Amino acid sequence: MTAAVRHSAEGGVFLGRDTATGAEVVIKHARAHPDAGRSAADARTSLRREAELLRRLDGEGLTPRPLGLIEQYDSLFLVLERVPGRTLGSWVAARQWGTVRQLGAGGQWGNGGPDAAWEEAAPLASGLVGLVERVHARGLVLRDLSPDTVLVTPDGGLRLVDLELAVPAGTVAGSVGTPGYRAPEHTGPHRVGRALFSTDLYALGGLFFLLATGHDPLLADDLPHARPVAERLGRWLSLAARDGGTALRLAPAILGLRAERADHRWSLDRVRASFAWSVPGGPSGTDQANDAGSPVPAGAVDGPVPAGAVDGPVPTGVAGGPARAGGSGGLLAVAHGVDGPAVAARKANGPAQAPDVGDIGALATAEASR
Structure with a gap:
C-alpha cells in the first residue's frame, strides 16, 4: 500500500504497487463489520460479491481487472488494476x-x-x-x-x-x-x-x-x-x-x-x-x-x-x-x-x-x- 484514499468503519480504499511488476493498483478493504449503509450483510460479503461480478465481466473492457482477493485475519482485500482517467x-x-x-x-x-x-x-x-x-x-x-x-x-x-x-x-x-x-x-x-x-x-x-x-x-x-x-x-x-x-x-x-x-x-x-x-x-x-x-x-x-x-x-x-x-x-x-x-x-x-x-x-x- 502506498496511500489511503478513504477510511471508514467498514474498511477503506487504498492505492498500492505490485512489488513484482511495479504496476499501480487500487485496493478495496472490508472489515468484519455490518455494511450498515446499504444492507445488513457483513462488509466482507459485499466485497466478495463485487469480486465475483468483476470476475464475470473480466476481459470485457467494462471494468478494472480484478487481480486478487486476499483474506487476512478479519479483513478482506480486493486488488484491482488502476485505470487512468x-x-x-x-x-x-x-x-x-x-x-x-x-x-x-x-x-x-x-x-x-x-x-x-x-x-x-x-x-x-x-x-x-x-x-x-x-x-x-x-x-x-x-x-x-x-x-x-x-x-x-x-x-x-x-x-x-x-x-x-x-x-x-x-x-x-x-x-x-x-x-x-x-x-x-x-x-x-x-x-x-x-x-x-x-x-x-x-x-x-x-x-x-x-x-x-x-x-x-x-x-x-x-x-x-x-x-x-x-x-x-x-x-x-x-x-x-x-x-x-x-x-x-x-x-x-x-x-x-x-x-x-x-x-x-x-x-x-x-x-x-x-x-x-x-x-x-x-x-x-x-x-x-x-x-x-x-x-x-x-x-x-x-x-x-x-x-x-x-x-x-x-x-x-x-x-x-x-x-x-x-x-x-x-x-x-x-x-x-x-x-x-x-x-x-x-x-x-x-x-x-x-x-x-x-x-x-x-x-x-x-x-x-x-
Whole structure:
C-alpha cells in the first residue's frame, strides 16, 4: 500500500504497487463489520460479491481487472488494476471550468451554454448506451449508475467502477442509488423490490442530462402544486438548447428515459435511434439534422405533439455558470485516475440549422401527459 484514499468503519480504499511488476493498483478493504449503509450483510460479503461480478465481466473492457482477493485475519482485500482517467462528473466539470476561465479572460462561452460540446459528448453518449447494453446482456442491473461510477479514460473510453451494488436482474434488493439518478420506484426508505433493467435506463437519462446541461437532474420541491417532472426537465432542456447543441440532440432521449413509469421508459435501441442521426460521422459523414430542423426525430413521440414552448420565468442558476466546480469526485474513481488541470474550453458547436427549441417543451408536455 502506498496511500489511503478513504477510511471508514467498514474498511477503506487504498492505492498500492505490485512489488513484482511495479504496476499501480487500487485496493478495496472490508472489515468484519455490518455494511450498515446499504444492507445488513457483513462488509466482507459485499466485497466478495463485487469480486465475483468483476470476475464475470473480466476481459470485457467494462471494468478494472480484478487481480486478487486476499483474506487476512478479519479483513478482506480486493486488488484491482488502476485505470487512468476521471469520473464522468469531473469530465463535464473540467469542460465547464475551461469555459469559465476563458470567459474571465475576456473570451466567449464555448457554444453559449453549460453543456459539453456535441462533438465531445456524442461519443460518450453512444458509449454509455453500449456500456449499459453490454452489462444488461450479461443479466446484471447496476442499480447505481451515476457520474461517480463511470470513468472516462484518456482515450475517451468508459469503464464502470464501484460495482458493489450490482445484482443479477430479478434479485430482490433494497432501495439504493445516487440522488437524481435513482429511479422513482426505488426512492424512499425501506423499499424492497426486484432489480430491473429499467432502473439503469432512468439513471442513463440522468447522465445524458448532465452532458446536456452541466447539472445533476435534481429538482427542488415544486410547491404548492407539483408539476410533472417531464415538464420541468423539458423547460430546463429548452433553455439549455437555445445555445447548446448537446441539449438539443439529447432532449428526446432524456425525456424518454426519465419517464416516471418504468414501463414507459425508452429501450436502448430507441435511444440509439433518437440521436444517431446527429452523431458526427454518421451515415452521410456529416453532422445531420432532420429535414425540418427539429430536435425531435420522426416517430420519437407517441401521439400528437402540442405546438409551442413551455413559457415562464427562467429559474435561478439554470442558464448560466458551472454547477460542478470540482466534479463529483467519486473516491474509488479518483483512486483509479487523479484529475489534472482543467482542459481547454470546448469549441463552438451549433447545429447546422437553427431548430425551434419550443419543440422540446412540446415534447416534455406530451411525455408528461402520457
